[in-house]
Amino acid sequence: MxxxxxxxxxxxxxxxxxxxxxxxxxxxxxxxxxxxxxxxxxxxxxxxxxxxxxxxxxxxxxxxxxxxxxxxxxxxxxxxxxxxxxxxxxxxxxxxxxxxxxxxxxxxxxxxxxxxxxxxxxxxxxxxxxxxxxxxxxxxxxxxxxxxxxxxxxxxxxxxxxxxxxxxxxxxxxxxxxxxxPRIQAVQWGKLVINLNNATNALSGIPLQQQLADRDYRRVTAAAQREALAMIRGAGLAVRSSGKLLPTLMPTVLDCPDWLFRLVAGGLVKIDPQARSSMWEDLNRGRKTEIDYLNGEILRLAEQIGRPAPVNTAICRLIQQAEADRAPPNLTATALLQKIGVS
Ligand SMILES: NC(=O)c1ccc[n+]([C@@H]2O[C@H](COP(=O)([O-])OP(=O)(O)OC[C@H]3O[C@@H](n4cnc5c(N)ncnc54)[C@H](OP(=O)(O)O)[C@@H]3O)[C@@H](O)[C@H]2O)c1
Structure with missing residues (x-):
């Protein structure tokens, strides 16, 4: 020591x-x-x-x-x-x-x-x-x-x-x-992009491993991340990875068919079967979540650069509704895609 x-x-x-x-x-x-x-x-x-x-x-x-x-x-x-x-x-x-x-x-x-x-x-x-x-x-x-x-x-x-x-x-x-x-701010933005899956996981009500195995849930996160990356770039900010997960490639990886996703993701991060996002834990305990500081930051950037951010806006609303209901809504992937306007 x-x-x-x-x-x-x-x-x-x-x-x-x-x-x-x-x-x-x-x-x-x-x-x-x-x-x-x-x-x-x-x-x-x-x-x-x-x-x-x-x-x-x-x-x-x-x-x-x-x-x-x-x-x-x-x-x-x-x-x-x-x-x-x-x-x-x-x-x-x-x-x-x-x-x-x-x-x-x-x-x-x-x-x-x-x-x-x-x-x-x-x-x-x-x-x-x-x-x-x-x-x-x-x-x-x-x-x-x-x-x-x-x-x-x-x-x-x-x-x-x-x-x-x-x-x-x-x-x-x-x-x-x-x-x-030395580029911690870009690392923080990169982590924020990856953390956009927290809300998807909280809204799904199922463990991370199971949620990420479903392409439609992954498409929800990919849509939120694509929109976020566009806002971050538009605001002149940088994102940086701090490990094996590359924030700029995440939407492409998440969009892959299941067999390819399993192949790529298996080597990137280990997740134990019961792990869930802390946002799910907050909803489950009837507590306030950090949505304002994650997807909410994307809305602030969108406002700053005068562009719409419909996907993250819809996700923020769904989480705020779940906070008011004091429970995760356990939405299916199909319902979630529909609510964020992705077909
Ligand atoms: N958990 C994860 O997996 C994870 C991973 C990476 C990053 N993070 C980040 O790490 C941060 C902490 O997350 P967490 O999951 O550890 O949160 P957490 O479990 O809620 O821990 C925070 C603790 O601080 C307590 N607290 C707040 N104000 C206090 C005060 N004035 N005096 C004494 N205790 C006080 C809270 O109590 P009350 O709940 O009673 O207010 C809570 O027990 C967040 O920004 C989160 O996004 C979390």
């Missing part, structure tokens, strides 16, 4: 508790700022982390701390922010008095605007953008399961390269592959 770090996790749910527990298991001092239900579960049994490759590790209650008040993060050198995007501003304001001068804050969140929100609210800190490519679900009271493969990415910036490298080294040593990327 490298020199132990003091790491705080602001908003410990699937991603935060998983990353925190993996680092705690490697000897780092980790404090999870989360809800009382997490604190109770961890006090009773610690944190269990599992993954699709058979990892099954129990972090004992005395090896990881859970706090429910932001003051519990006092003294952390590094803070990972892992709330949903709609909670970033509130979380940043609540931890601001407890973030020390020069602390490193990493946004391990989806979407493209969280790092800027954190920079504005936490001027005393070095804020780095981060990206988590894989899926993690809350599989039991304090059990977090990584269901797909991939490597973490941290923003590489001249004025903070040493900090980013220290965090990446700690992650790698703990068995969490991680690297640096």
């Amino acid at each position: 490298i020199h132990p770090l003091r790491i705080g996790v602001a908003g410990a749910g699937s991603i935060g508790a998983y990353l925190g527990a993996r680092l705690a298991a490697d000897g780092h001092g980790v404090i999870l700022l989360g809800r009382q239900r997490l604190a109770d579960a961890v006090a009773e049994q610690g944190v269990r982390v599992t993954d699709l490759n058979g990892l099954d590790e129990q972090v004992q209650p005395d090896s990881i701390r859970v706090v429910t008040e932001p003051a519990g993060l006092d003294g952390c050198d590094i803070i990972f922010v892992t709330t949903k995007s709609h909670d970033t501003q509130a979380m940043a304001e609540s931890i601001a008095p407890h973030v020390t001068d020069g602390a490193t804050v990493v946004s391990f969140q989806n979407g493209v605007r969280n790092p800027d929100t954190l920079r504005k609210a936490l001027p005393q800190a070095q804020v780095l953008a981060g990206m988590v490519p894989y899926n993690v679900v809350w599989a039991g009271p304090a059990h977090f399961h990584q269901g797909t493969s991939g490597s973490l990415v941290l923003e590489q910036r001249e004025d903070a390269e040493h900090l980013a490298q220290t965090i990446a080294d700690a992650c790698n040593a703990a068995g969490l592959p991680a690297g640096l990327n």
